[in-house]
Structures are given as C-alpha cells and as structure tokens.
Amino acid sequence: MGWNGNNASKNGVQERGFTLEVDGRTVPGVYWSPEDGNSERLVLLGHGGTTHKKVEYIEQLASLLIARGISAMAIDGPGHGDRRAAQQDGNSGDNTLDEFPNMWNEGGGTDAVIADWAAALNFIEAEQGARPTGWWGLSMGTMMGLPVTASDKRIKVALLGLMGGGGVNGADLLRMAPDVLCPVRFLLQWDDELIPLKEGLELFNKLGTKHKTLHANPGLHSAVPRFELFTGSVEYLDQRLK
Amino acid sequence: MGWNGNNASKNGVQERGFTLEVDGRTVPGVYWSPEDGNSERLVLLGHGGTTHKKVEYIEQLASLLIARGISAMAIDGPGHGDRRAAQQDGNSGDNTLDEFPNMWNEGGGTDAVIADWAAALNFIEAEQGARPTGWWGLSMGTMMGLPVTASDKRIKVALLGLMGGGGVNGADLLRMAPDVLCPVRFLLQWDDELIPLKEGLELFNKLGTKHKTLHANPGLHSAVPRFELFTGSVEYLDQRLK
Numbered sequence: 001m002g003w004n005g006n007n008a009s010k011n012g013v014q015e016r017g018f019t020l021e022v023d024g025r026t027v028p029g030v031y032w033s034p035e036d037g038n039s040e041r042l043v044l045l046g047h048g049g050t051t052h053k054k055v056e057y058i059e060q061l062a063s064l065l066i067a068r069g070i071s072a073m074a075i076d077g078p079g080h081g082d083r084r085a086a087q088q089d090g091n092s093g094d095n096t097l098d099e100f101p102n103m104w105n106e107g108g109g110t111d112a113v114i115a116d117w118a119a120a121l122n123f124i125e126a127e128q129g130a131r132p133t134g135w136w137g138l139s140m141g142t143m144m145g146l147p148v149t150a151s152d153k154r155i156k157v158a159l160l161g162l163m164g165g166g167g168v169n170g171a172d173l174l175r176m177a178p179d180v181l182c183p184v185r186f187l188l189q190w191d192d193e194l195i196p197l198k199e200g201l202e203l204f205n206k207l208g209t210k211h212k213t214l215h216a217n218p219g220l221h222s223a224v225p226r227f228e229l230f231t232g233s234v235e236y237l238d239q240r241l242k
Numbered sequence: 243m244g245w246n247g248n249n250a251s252k253n254g255v256q257e258r259g260f261t262l263e264v265d266g267r268t269v270p271g272v273y274w275s276p277e278d279g280n281s282e283r284l285v286l287l288g289h290g291g292t293t294h295k296k297v298e299y300i301e302q303l304a305s306l307l308i309a310r311g312i313s314a315m316a317i318d319g320p321g322h323g324d325r326r327a328a329q330q331d332g333n334s335g336d337n338t339l340d341e342f343p344n345m346w347n348e349g350g351g352t353d354a355v356i357a358d359w360a361a362a363l364n365f366i367e368a369e370q371g372a373r374p375t376g377w378w379g380l381s382m383g384t385m386m387g388l389p390v391t392a393s394d395k396r397i398k399v400a401l402l403g404l405m406g407g408g409g410v411n412g413a414d415l416l417r418m419a420p421d422v423l424c425p426v427r428f429l430l431q432w433d434d435e436l437i438p439l440k441e442g443l444e445l446f447n448k449l450g451t452k453h454k455t456l457h458a459n460p461g462l463h464s465a466v467p468r469f470e471l472f473t474g475s476v477e478y479l480d481q482r483l484k
Contacts, residue, residue, distance in 0.1 A: 213470070214458040228455070
C-alpha cells in the first residue's frame with residue numbers, strides 16, 4: 001500500500017493517488033502539490049456527504065491552495081467515493097442523502113475517521129516531510145475535520161462549518177469541540193435546510209479556541225457564496241497557517 | 243456655516259472641520275482626504291456611544307481608508323463630542339454610558355440622525371462632488387448607520403454591528419432593517435455584555451439585503467479583534483464600494 005500510480009498533472013498542479021490499509025479498511029487518497037515540488041505547508045481537504053475526494057470544489061480548492069504554494073491532501077470519507085466503488089460494482093461514486101447515515105456508520109464513524117486521516121497524514125509526512133498543516137471541510141467535512149482537529153495536534157488552523165450538534169455524529173462533535181484549540185473560521189448558512197441554524201451556532205459556541213470567527217451568509221446548505229467558499233477560506237488558511 | 247477652519251495635515255491625510263446648521267441643531271463634522279486631493283470614493287464613519295467623531299479608532303479607520311484612496315467623513319452623534327461641549331462648559335467631550343439614552347433622545351434620536359448625516363453628505367458632495375459612498379459604524383455607529391443606509395440610497399455598502407433590536411432605538415432599527423438593500427457586513431461579539439447575542443442575530447436577520455454576512459467573534463462589546471475592526475472591515479469596504 002502507498003502511491004497507487006493514479007497520477008495526473010495539469011495547470012501547475014501535480015496529483016498523485018495513494019491507497020492505505022487502516023485497521024482492515026482500504027483508504028483511497030490523493031495528494032496535490034506544485035509541479036516544481038516546492039511546498040512548505042499542507043492543507044487536508046474534507047469533502048461533503050454523498051460526494052468524494054475529487055469532487056469539483058475540492059479540486060478547485062486544491063488549485064487555489066497550490067497557487068499559494070500550499071499542498072493539499074484528501075481521502076474518501078467513510079463509505080464514500082472509491083470506498084463504495086470497491087464494495088459495490090457499477091455505481092457512479094456519488095450517493096444519496098438517504099443512504100448517508102448508514103454509509104457513515106458502516107464506514108466506521110468518528111473513530112475510524114480519526115484513524116484514517118491520521119494514517120494518511122502519517123503517510124504524506126513520511127514521504128514529503130512534516131509541515132504546518134491545516135484543515136478545510138464543510139458539512140461532512142466538519143463531521144470528519146472537527147474530530148481530527150480536536151485529536152491531532154498537527155492541525156494548526158481549521159476552516160469548518162455547515163454542521164451542528166444534531167447531525168449523525170453530533171454527540172461526538174459536541175463532546176470534542178472544547179478540544180479544538182487552534183484558530184477556526186466557522187461557516188454557517190442562515191437558511192440551511194439540513195443543519196438548523198441553532199444547532200450550528202451551538203457547535204460554534206462549544207469550540208474551545210478563543211481564536212474563532214463565525215461567518216454566516218443567507219441561503220440554503222449548498223449555497224455558500226463563492227467569495228466565502230473559495231477566495232475567503234483559502235485566504236484565511238494562507239494567513240493563519242504558519 | 244461650512245468649513246470652520248479646524249484643519250490639520252499629517253501622514254498624508256488632510257483633515258478639515260466643518261459646522262452645519264440642521265433644523266436648528268449645530269452639527270460639527272470632519273472630512274479626511276488624501277493630501278494630493280485624489281479620491282473617487284467616500285466612507286461615512288459613525289462613532290460609538292459616549293465617544294466622538296475624532297475618537298482614536300475613527301481616526302485610525304480614516305487613515306486606513308485614505309491609504310486606499312478613499313476619503314472619509316464623520317459628524318458627532320446626537321448629544322456627543324462638540325455638540326455636548328457647546329451645551330456644557332468644562333467637559334472632556336466624553337460621556338458616560340448612563341447618560342447615553344438621554345443624550346441620544348435629547349439630540350433628536352433617529353430622525354435627527356438621518357437629517358444630520360444627509361445634510362453632512364449634501365455638504366461634502368456640494369464641495370467635493372458626488373462619489374460612491376459607504377458607511378462604517380458599530381454600536382451607536384449602527385444606531386445611526388442602519389437608518390441612514392436604509393433611507394439614503396447614496397449609501398452603497400455598509401459595515402454595521404454591535405447592536406440589536408433591544409437598544410435605545412431598537413424599534414426603529416427593526417422597522418428600517420428590511421429597507422437596507424445594499425451589501426452589508428455585520429459584526430457581533432459572542433459575549434457582548436451590552437447587546438444580547440440573540441438581539442444582534444435578530445437584527446441581522448431583519449436586514450433586507452441578500453448580500454449580507456455576519457461575522458461573530460468571542461469577547462465583550464469593546465473587544466472586537468483588530469483584524470476584524472480595522473484590516474477586515476476596511477478591505478471589505480474597499481472591495482465592495484464601486
């Protein structure tokens with residue numbers, strides 16, 4: 001297990017696939033770096049529920065980070081992307097929202113997520129060296145990223161949001177939030193139809209760090225404004241990741 | 243009434259005082275512009291309760307705006323600054339929080355505020371020409387700025403916050419908020435001891451514009467982080483004011 005040869009290169013971005021075995025689970029991942037190889041910082045990208053590690057907005061974020069000299073890494077979430085394709089033939093890699101809780105739980109839930117991301121970061125650090133590391137992830141990207149940030153002190157800054165204490169692993173999030181001690185920007189959508197605003201505010205409130213800022217915009221769950229989702233969040237990570 | 247000769251010039255900033263008569267009220271103001279006179283945009287700066295038009299953070303904001311080629315203008319709020327000095331001899335120009343509701347109401351309240359700022363903007367436009375104009379004001383700066391932004395369509399973008407629907411003119415703010423239709427960034431302090439968080443969230447909710455973003459940080463009323471108060475808010479106005 002290790003680099004799996006699924007490589008690509010375009011627009012100054014080098015992409016390399018890897019596959020790890022973690023506690024009996026197969027964990028497919030991808031690492032993006034500048035083509036010239038120079039990169040002294042790293043951001044882990046957590047995709048949202050029902051999508052996968054190379055969904056369009058994750059690839060776009062990777063490009064924007066690379067443009068600032070920051071490498072990026074992503075793995076498929078529990079039961080998502082290539083993990084699901086490995087189990088069931090003939091699916092697109094996308095899943096439906098109804099299936100989501102089962103996918104999350106059968107994929108191992110919060111504990112497995114922490115172990116999978118730690119193993120992926122261990123692998124990248126072994127290959128590329130340890131560097132200041134941040135997290136970017138909304139919705140399921142926060143279901144994964146909040147526990148990872150709370151438990152892995154290598155994460156120095158996190159962009160989180162679109163999640164509350166009432167979600168599939170809400171109890172874990174509320175319990176672990178006080179252990180998040182690095183700077184956090186937390187995004188919420190005022191009219192979120194999936195995550196009640198109150199539950200999002202409650203989770204932000206529980207974050208242990210004093211250096212946290214809530215950004216809330218009008219609109220539904222998936223309508224985060226582009227200035228917030230892309231430019232704003234990448235600028236934030238770039239400024240705070242040292 | 244007009245330019246009053248209270249002028250100064252330092253660090254590339256030209257400062258000129260003016261005094262207007264509005265419905266029998268004496269309105270003292272100040273206009274800041276780049277020393278070379280080149281400025282195609284303008285921001286109105288509304289100071290907080292118990293302070294005055296040239297309180298330190300207002301002067302600092304004026305400098306930061308000037309550095310981006312944006313002129314600035316401020317007047318004393320109802321019963322504040324030189325307005326109070328004109329009535330009562332021998333005071334410092336600062337006032338206490340207990341006195342605040344009386345100062346606001348005896349100064350004419352919301353209606354007078356709208357008329358005073360409109361007159362001041364009329365004066366500056368008559369002297370310097372009409373330009374894209376924005377608002378910056380927190381706390382009493384929002385008690386003034388929200389009604390001004392709602393009623394004066396010359397205001398194209400506003401930085402507001404630290405105020406809710408339960409304040410001295412809260413009923414006016416809740417009533418007028420739906421008429422605020424320009425882009426707004428709204429700042430709240432999570433642990434505000436003067437403005438209950440719920441009331442701040444309620445006022446943000448009532449703003450009519452779809453282009454509004456809430457930024458909330460931990461801390462008391464006066465503990466807005468510097469990155470939010472200065473750099474962030476000036477950048478926001480610079481980006482949106484066209």
